[in-house]
Amino acid sequence: MRISGKRVANDRAPAGRLNVICQPVPVGVRLATGYVAEADDNEDHHQCTSNTVAVTGYRATSAHALAFERAARPKPSKLLVNSHLRGIVERDLKKRYSPEQISGRLKREFPDREEVRVSPETIYQSLYVESRGALKRELTASLHTGRTLRRPSRKVGQRENRIPGMSNIAEHPPEAEDRAIPGHWEGDLLIDKGNLSAIGTLVERTTGITMLLHLPDGYKPDQVAPALASKIQTLPAMLRRSLTWDQGPEMRNWKTVAIDVDIEIYFCDPHAPWQRGSNEKTNGLLRQYFPKGTDLTIHSAEDLDRVAAELNDRPRKRLQFQKPIEATGELLLQ
Structure with missing residues (x-):
């Protein structure tokens, strides 16, 4: 038997998205602890599990509950719950910084503060996706494209003129x-x-x-x-x-x-x-x-x-x- 976060043969999983609770616990599972233990039929997997629990403090029931909590969707936007971060993003958008520039600059200015971090995609979603709308839609005018809807990029037109005597x-x-x-x-x-x-x-x-x-x-x-x-x-x-x-x-x-x-x-x-x-x-x-x-x-x-x-x-x-x-x-x- 080899287990790595997948359903175990002949075991029935509980309803929902996770299927990790069983007694006794056959393996450590990557949930709250981030640890995965694998065992084969010809190995002493009970001893493996005992060692895992002793080292990591892993408990199946608490890990199961915590994993469900982390998996809950939808999650509130980071810009919606963090007013300080939202203020910085709004300020820099008004200065015509791109979302990528804002995200990178935050890492440079606040290297030790994880709470003052945001990905470019989170900024874009807060501008364009109504359900994630922590930012005012009119701020899209400050973006490079100025579009109110997201579109795929297009190639710029090209000219073909030659200069006599030029250096290539x-x-x-x-x-x-x-x-x-x-x-x-x-x-x-x-x-x-x-x-x-x-x-x-x-x-x-x-x-x-x-x-x-x-x-x-x-x-x-x-x-x-x-x-x-x-x-x-x-x-x-x-x-x-x-x-x-x-x-x-x-x-x-x-x-x-x-x-x-x-x-x-x-x-x-x-x-x-x-x-x-x-x-x-x-x-x-x-x-x-x-x-x-x-x-x-x-x-x-x-x-x-x-x-x-x-x-x-x-x-x-x-x-x-x-x-x-x-x-x-x-x-x-x-």
Whole structure:
């Protein structure tokens, strides 16, 4: 006879979900103690059971009752019964933190307090599932998607434009791939629905720090190049190693930028947005501030700096929930 939490042959289980009570107790069962003892017909399983009880203090009746209590459903939401934790989550949602960022940041800020922990899924359920609704539904507007209903993600559309004389991403220095050395950037444009206005986006691969380009007069090559060069020139030399862009026509004057600010510029393959993964992710986050189909020229340079500062103040999972502004500050102090 081998028993490991399963029904025993020729034994009748009591009604309900558990079937562990029998007298005498043949084995230790993983219920309250977390201990499982296994015994064979040719083994002294009674002695095994005696040793189990002596070591763990296991009692079948109390364990059975405790297991039923733990198995009871539905359980109240942690955010419903813990007002302190709920307040922290609501505060950070209003700051546009994602549920995953909130969960990770709690572990970082309260490493020794298990009661101040919540999983991302619990936050999502509290927002979207009515029966678990510890959080106000209007807080969904602060999420990345801004949706009031959960939907599967969709792939971002891709452009296929080529730049004459470009350096392909295959020539990118190996140091940029593992993010070990800072100063390697990814760039792109956020374009409105009518293709009439745009905002330039720059993301540093190691720290995730973000900068935005103000393009009030359009995004033709003669308008993008000077704005891009001006923004990169604000960086210290240690953070100006390379820039990777897609093959959009706005970068036709890339050689001018490369020479003016002394930076290497590379271009992704067509239909390969994952080659600028950090930038693609950031562009998705920026749509919280600049929704598709809106006129992007209404935003001033000061507006863009404010949005970048707020984005750089969000904790990131890749940084062990450190903020990009914190990671960049540490680099500059080294």
